[in-house]
Amino acid sequence: MDKNQQAIQLMKEQKYEEAASLFNEMIEANPQDPIGYINFGNLLLHVNDAERAERFYERAIELDHNAATAYYGLGNMHYEKQNYKKAQENLLKAIEIGLEEADAYYLLGMSFFHQEKYRLALPYLMRAAELKPDDTDYLFQYGLSLAQSEHINDAKPLFQQVLEQDDNHSDAHYNLGVIALYEEDLSTALDHFNQALEIQPEHMLAANAKKQIMEVWNNTDM
Template sequence: MRIKHIILASAVLVSVSSFAQKDELKKLKRIYEKEALSANDLADYKANLDKLAPLTTEEGDKVYYDFYRVTLPGIEMAVLGPTATPAQLFKLFNPKAIADLATAYNTTLDYEKKTGKKVFTEGIIKNITTFKPILVNVAINLGDTKKFKEAADVLYSVYQLDKKDQDKLYYAASYAVNGLDYDKALSYYYELKQLNYSGEGTIYWATNKASQKEETFNTKNERDIFIKTGTHEKPRDEKAESKKGEIYKNIALILVEAGKIDEAKAAVSEARSANPNDNSLILTEADLYLKLNDMTNFTRLVNEALANDPNNKVLYFNLGVTSANSNKLDEAEKNYKKAIEIDPNYFDALLNLSELKLRADEKYVSEMNKLGTSEKENKRYEVIKAEREKCFKSVLPYLEKAVELKPEDDAAKKTLLSVYNALEMTDKYKALKAK
C-alpha cells in the first residue's frame, strides 16, 4: 500500500507540473498574440517565462519555450513603440539575440513540419519578411562603426533565417574578413563553395527622391512598387558579375596567411577544374603565384587569361592593380592604358592611372627640398621642376575625364584640384572648387 501510495503521489506531482507548464504556455501565447501590448503585458510575459523555464521536459514544450524566449525583444520593442530609440533597438536586437532568434525560429519550423501542427509557422514566415530589412540595417550600422565581427554574425543569422538569400552569407564572409576573423570567414566561404554560389544576376537600382541617393532592391517587382508609390525614380538595372573568383581568391589568401600553401593551391586548382574558362579564377590563381613569387606561373596564367578574352577591360584593369601592388609601375601603366583604350570612359582605370603617375611627385618634392642654393643646385631644381610639371600635365587628361564622368567623386575631384593648384591653373581651380 505504501509503495502504491508513493507512486500515486508522484503521478499527481507530474500531472500538476505538466498542467502548470501548459498553463504558462497558454498565458505566453495569449500575450504574444495581442494586437496592442502594455508594460503590464511585458511584465507578465517575463514572469511566465521564468516560471516555465524549470518545467519544460517534453520536446514540444522546450521548442515553444525557446520560441517565446527569443521573441521577448520583439515584445519589448512593441511596448516601446514609436518612442524606441536606435540605441534601445540595437540593445534589444544585438548579435546574440538575433542568432538565438534564427536558431529558435528554425527549430520551431522544423518541429511543426514534423508534427504537422503549424501553430506559428505562418507567423514566423511573415516575421522573417518583416525583420529581415531591420536586421540587415543593424548589420550595416555595425559595419559602419567598424564592428565587423558583429556585423558578420548578424548577416549570417539573416542567412540562417532565409537560406535562399545566399548573398547575405557572401557579405557575412566579407565582414568577417574585414574583422580579421579568418576562421569564420573561411567557414562561410567553404559554405558558399559548397552551394556553388556565384552571385551573378541583376542589381535593381532606383533613386530615393527624399535623399537623392541610389538604393538597391531584391527584385524588379519590389522596385516597381516603390516607383509606383512615388518615393523613388530613375530605375536602372546593373549586371552583377560572378563572385567566384573573389571567393576562391579569399580562400587562398586565408590559407596562405595560415601557412597552408598546398591547401591554397588545391582550392584554386579545384575551382579552375570546375570553371576552366572563368577569367576571374585564372586571375585568382595568378595572384596566388605572384604572392608566392612564382613569376613563371604568374606570367603563364596572365597570358592564358588574355588569350581567352583579349578585349576584357576589367582583366586589364585587374592586371594593372596587381602590377601596381607589386611595384611594377611600367607594367601597371601599360595595363591601365590598355583598359582605357578598350573603354575611354572606364572611370576606375582613369583614376588608378592618375594615382600611379602621381606617385613620382613624392620623389620630385623630396629631392627639391634637399637642394641648396648653389648655382648647380638651382639648375637641378629647375630640371626637377620641369619634370614635375610634365608629370602633372600628363595626368591632367585622365583626371579631367574621370571628374567629367563622376563629378560627385571626392577622391577624383580633390586630386584634380591639387594638380590644377600645382600647375597654377587658377581659373580652372576656382571653377572646380565652386562646383
C-alpha cells in the same frame, strides 16, 4: 548564386582560402575561360602575393587578348609596386579595350601624376571624377593636377567642391591657401592654412606657409 559570385562574396567576407578553392574549381572546370584566372589573380593581389597574381593575369591574357580586367589587374599590381610606367601601359590597354571604370581612369591618371606628367594625367583624372563625382580623392587629385599644370583658375573650384563634400580635408584647405597667395590675398590664405593646421596640426607645408605670411606681416608692421 554561381561559383564566381560565391567566391567574390567570400573574398568580401575575408574568407580567402574558401574563395581560392572555388576559383580553383572554376579553373579546373573551364581551363580556357579567362575569368577564373582573373579572379584568382585579384584574390592573390589582395593577399599581397603579387608574383603569383601576375602569372594568373598573364594567363588570362594568353586566353583572351581583349581581357580588359586582366590588364587592369596588372596595372593595379604595378601601381602598388610603384612601377608607374608599367602600370600606365597596362591601364591604358584596359581602357583602350573598353574598360569604363572610374578606378582604371584614376590609377592611369595617378600613374602619369607620379611620373610628374601632370598634363597627361588631366584627361584621365577628369574622367574618373566624372564617373565618381562624390569621390573626394578623385576630385582632389584632378584639382591638384590642374594646379600643377598651372590651370589655377580651374583648380580652385574643385578644391572648394572637395571641402563641400569633406570640410575636414586639410590638403584642400592648404591648396586653396596657396591659390590665395597666388591671388595676393594673404588674409584668405592665412585662414586656409589655419584651418588646415586645425584639422592636421602636423601639416608641415601649411605651417611653413603660415610662418612666411606672419614674417611678411611682422616685417610690414616694423
